Amino acid sequence: MAKIELTDVRKVYPGNVEAVKGVSLSIPDGSFVVLVGPSGCGKSTLLRMVAGLESISSGTVEIGERVVNELEPAERDIAMVFQNYALYPHMSVRGNLQYGLKNRKMASDEIARRVDAAAKMLEIGPLLDRKPGQLSGGQRQRVAMGRALVREPAAFLFDEPLSNLDAKLRVQMRAEIRRLQRRLGTTSLYVTHDQLEAMTLADKLVVLNSGRIEQVGSPMDVYEKPASLFVATFIGSPAMNLLPVGEGGVPGVSASDHLLSPGGRPQILGVRPEHMRLVAETDATQPGDAIFELTVNGVEVVGAESFVYGGLPQGGPEVAVRVAGYSHLEPGTQVRAATSHDAFHRFDRESGRRIVVA
Amino acid sequence: MIEKRGIGRPIAHVVLILGVLIVAFPIYYTFIASTQSLTTILRPPLPLTPGDQFVPNYSEAIFGGIGRIGGVDVLTLLFNTLVMALGIALGKIFISILSAFAVVFFRFPLRMLFFWLIFVTLMLPVEVRILPTYKVMVDLGMIDTYAGLILPLIASATATLLFRQFFMTIPSELVEAARIDGAGPLRFLKDILLPLSKTNIAALFVILFIYGWTQYLWPLLVTNDNQMNTIVIALRKMVSFADADTPWHMVMVTSILAILPPVLVVVLMQRWFVRGLVESEK
Numbered sequence: 001m002a003k004i005e006l007t008d009v010r011k012v013y014p015g016n017v018e019a020v021k022g023v024s025l026s027i028p029d030g031s032f033v034v035l036v037g038p039s040g041c042g043k044s045t046l047l048r049m050v051a052g053l054e055s056i057s058s059g060t061v062e063i064g065e066r067v068v069n070e071l072e073p074a075e076r077d078i079a080m081v082f083q084n085y086a087l088y089p090h091m092s093v094r095g096n097l098q099y100g101l102k103n104r105k106m107a108s109d110e111i112a113r114r115v116d117a118a119a120k121m122l123e124i125g126p127l128l129d130r131k132p133g134q135l136s137g138g139q140r141q142r143v144a145m146g147r148a149l150v151r152e153p154a155a156f157l158f159d160e161p162l163s164n165l166d167a168k169l170r171v172q173m174r175a176e177i178r179r180l181q182r183r184l185g186t187t188s189l190y191v192t193h194d195q196l197e198a199m200t201l202a203d204k205l206v207v208l209n210s211g212r213i214e215q216v217g218s219p220m221d222v223y224e225k226p227a228s229l230f231v232a233t234f235i236g237s238p239a240m241n242l243l244p245v246g247e248g249g250v251p252g253v254s255a256s257d258h259l260l261s262p263g264g265r266p267q268i269l270g271v272r273p274e275h276m277r278l279v280a281e282t283d284a285t286q287p288g289d290a291i292f293e294l295t296v297n298g299v300e301v302v303g304a305e306s307f308v309y310g311g312l313p314q315g316g317p318e319v320a321v322r323v324a325g326y327s328h329l330e331p332g333t334q335v336r337a338a339t340s341h342d343a344f345h346r347f348d349r350e351s352g353r354r355i356v357v358a
Numbered sequence: 359m360i361e362k363r364g365i366g367r368p369i370a371h372v373v374l375i376l377g378v379l380i381v382a383f384p385i386y387y388t389f390i391a392s393t394q395s396l397t398t399i400l401r402p403p404l405p406l407t408p409g410d411q412f413v414p415n416y417s418e419a420i421f422g423g424i425g426r427i428g429g430v431d432v433l434t435l436l437f438n439t440l441v442m443a444l445g446i447a448l449g450k451i452f453i454s455i456l457s458a459f460a461v462v463f464f465r466f467p468l469r470m471l472f473f474w475l476i477f478v479t480l481m482l483p484v485e486v487r488i489l490p491t492y493k494v495m496v497d498l499g500m501i502d503t504y505a506g507l508i509l510p511l512i513a514s515a516t517a518t519l520l521f522r523q524f525f526m527t528i529p530s531e532l533v534e535a536a537r538i539d540g541a542g543p544l545r546f547l548k549d550i551l552l553p554l555s556k557t558n559i560a561a562l563f564v565i566l567f568i569y570g571w572t573q574y575l576w577p578l579l580v581t582n583d584n585q586m587n588t589i590v591i592a593l594r595k596m597v598s599f600a601d602a603d604t605p606w607h608m609v610m611v612t613s614i615l616a617i618l619p620p621v622l623v624v625v626l627m628q629r630w631f632v633r634g635l636v637e638s639e640k
Contacts, residue, residue: 053534074540086531090553099549100539147535 002064002077002154002187003029004050009059011045011211019045021211022059027204030185032178036198037208038234044159046208047191051157052076064154074103079148080157084164085140087132093143094128097150111150118149121180138169145180156181158190162197174200195235199223207231225345229352232270232345238300238307238320241276243269244349252312255290255341266349273307273320275343279336290344292319292337296329310335385617392416392610399606411607419611427595428584432615435589438504440619442577442588443570445508450517450566451559458521459547463533473522480515484576492579502583511576517562524558525551560630568620589616 004027011020020042027033035043048054050061052073060067068076079100087096094115101111119125122142132140141161148156161177162170178201181188192198198205199219207214207222207230215227226232226240233239243250245267276292285291294310297318306327307320321337329335346355391399394409423429460466461473484491491510500506528551536546552559577588587595593612598604624631 051534051538053537073534073538078538080535080538082531082535084529084531086529086535088532088535088550090550090556099541103540103545147539 003027003062004155004187004189005060005062006046006050007060007062009046009049009061010057011042011049011054012057019211020049023208023211023213024059025206025213025216027187027189030187031203032181032188032190032201033204033206034190034192034198034202035206035208036192036195036234037214039193040210041208042211043191043193043208047157047159047189050155050189051078051080074100077154078157079151079153079155080159081144081148081161083160085132085144087140087143087147089132092129092131093124093135093146096132096143097128097146100147100151114150114152115146118146121149122146137165138173141165141169141173145177149180149184154187156186156188158188158192160192161190162192163194170197177201195237199235207234209234225354226270227354229268229270229347232347236272238273240270240272240345241317241319243271243312243317243319245269250312251314251316252293253290254293255288267355268347268349270345270347271339271343273322276319276321276337276339278308278321278323279338281336285338286340288341289338290341292339294319294321294335294337296331296333296335298331299327299329301326308335310337388610388613392607392614394607396605396607399610415607415611419608419615424592424596424605424608424612427587427592430584430587430592432589432592432612434585435587435592435612436615436619438507438586439571439588439590439616441504442507442573443567443619445504446511446570446573447563447566449508449512450514451562453512454514454517454521455547455552455555455559457518458525459543459551461518462522462525463543463546476515476518478515479513480519484511488575488579495580500580502581502586506580507577507586507588510580511570511573514566517566520558520562521555524555528554557630557633560627561633564623564627564631567623571620 004025006023006025006027009020009023010018012018023042023046025033035046037043045054049056050063052068052071052075056069060069062068063076063078073080088099091099097115097118098111101114115128116125119128122145124139124142124146127135127139127143132143135143141164144161158177162173165173174197177190190197190201192201202219204216205219205222206216209230215222215231217225222231223235226235229242233242243253249255250269279285279291292310293313294308295313297309297311300307300309304325306323306325308323308327308329309318309320311318319337347353348355387404390406390408391404392415393412394404395411395415398404398409418424419432421431421433423431457476461469461476495501495506495510498506500509532550533546536550541549572590573588574590574594577591578594581587581591584592584595589612593609593616596605596609596612
């Protein structure tokens, strides 16, 4: 058990390519922190620096109370789960689990105890004598987790561990990882590009973009109060609808109050698809609602819900509206959508940062 | 795979059997000759069935010593050749694994330069560097020694290249997992790399053993003493320009005995050999 503290960590590759541009992050003891971002945002590099697989160009990484910058991965008291499992193909499952412990010259009865405990926890007991090649993807993933478990480390590091699994297994393993981590209370740092994984697993979500932290917070915090345009569009699917506010407001959108008045600086309004609803011409609208006049471009039926994509007039941006159930709207239909005005997010167009309305 | 049906199958078999006959007949004929007396051999045609001299011929060759090559028996020749072939095969594997290991898994200055230097030596076969190598061996007093037979042939750019290619297919995550598991470079080599290279090593061993066994030019130069001859050199020395001067029955016996060990190696290691060439286990 330990907290992890990153202070102004940077990674500069040869040729002056800066992959991580000064990240400071504090991971409390026992928490589950997820690093999420598009590919190339430096999230894996950051994780690998914590693991000791990548050198740290500047800044410090502390695990527990120790600065580990110069320590070998094995000395950092961490365990890592890799995307492609990285099991030793010539060793049995048991061999895989105990290899690290053997290298630490642990007594063999203690090794056996830990391996059996991990095998029981992950339900891989019957597989202990098989080779990784004889296991399915999900089983391999379990063995990889087991290899991390038996070390009883101060922290788990996960590098997109579920990306190679099929969708169903991924959901199942996701829940299992979460349960396991709760039960063991081991500090965990988890890297993923999948926002769904990020939202469901994290105690604390860290959104990274091109080597910098965009936002840190609880998943719902990040979802409900995105700190920047990047976060707003990255988290949530379909992405948040963005409406650039011009001199005359937003064409096709009418609102009763000064929602659309271009304040002092150019702004972009954001609203999530689920905060919009389709209304009939005759429906009475709530006071304070913003009304969208849309031409339907297409409908995406997910099952329990559908997303109606409609364009605003004068070539304005496309807007997604969530509708419960199955929508039969044909492309070209004119529809109206309404949104309560407190559902809007406001961003500065130049800096992309959220504007906090007093 | 192409599936053969109807007439195709027997035809394929006929072709294969013909091929086997063509390859096997000379060896069979050599064996026949090795069981005849010298006088029978010198008076053609040679019969197609084994003669009655099997036991005397073979025991004379193995235990008695052959006059033409200074009374050395074939057992000594076989031992010399075995030492040389094993030395070359194992030495080449040992050195090339270590150098490929260094080139692939370590970052050191001029790494690629070293790799290319190794690579360039591919273009310098033994024959090209034979004079300087001979001089070095003479200066080191290695004429007529096993070391002199083995050392100059022990470095192999080809094997280094093969191992390098194989090592590069090992996923970097596996290397990293081993690092996190606390395996240092040598332990990684021993616990992970070598077990994974098993089939490659076996295949290479077969090829290199035969390469060593059939060496001709270098052993010819570096051995003067008849006691140090390899079997291939001894065979050459047994054959005289005058037919009557050549103990043909002994030559045939020695030939058969010279063929046996490589055949044995291939047969015993066949499974590994094929796996090493065909399969990429991962």
